[in-house]
Amino acid sequence: NPRPPRSHRWTKLLNEAIKINADATVFDSVVGIGIITRDHDGFVLGGRVIFLDDKMDIEWVEAEALRESIMWASNNNVTRAVFEIDFASLVNRFKSRWEDISIFGFQLKEIFGLLESFIDVNIEWVAHSSNRVVDSLCKLTINKRCTFPFNMEYPSDIYGPILADAC
16 A cells, blocks of 8 residues: 655644754765754754765764764753654664663763753654755765854755755
8 A cells, every 4th residue: 555645844843942953974985964953933043064084884974963963952052952863773772772782882872971961852763855954964065075064044055955845
């Protein structure tokens, strides 16, 4: 049976939390990380794109994207946040917080420890199609091989994907 069509647009938050989408892309031996933040009305507050000239496993890259998004929120005094990522393994590890004695598990414990300063926080899985903007940002940073933060007055390269997501 075919699945009914679903809308993968931004959904409005019930409380006054900030929604932070993070994603990462690996291409050859380079990594692009994209972070975009929106308020409870969907207004883009800013974000960051990060270029890493380093070969990394996708699990480590997605964990790094989550860490960077948490750091962005902390540096911008966000206390209520919903972090959305499209990597189910990280979301499951956050939700269950099982004991993991691997090096990766230790890294995740450090990342989850960064969340202690938040009043209200959640990490949720979203379909890859719902993360179109940050996916575009990841590809942009790989193509331009640059790292830069942006705020409400974002560059024209970022304007197109944001506008397409809003429609």
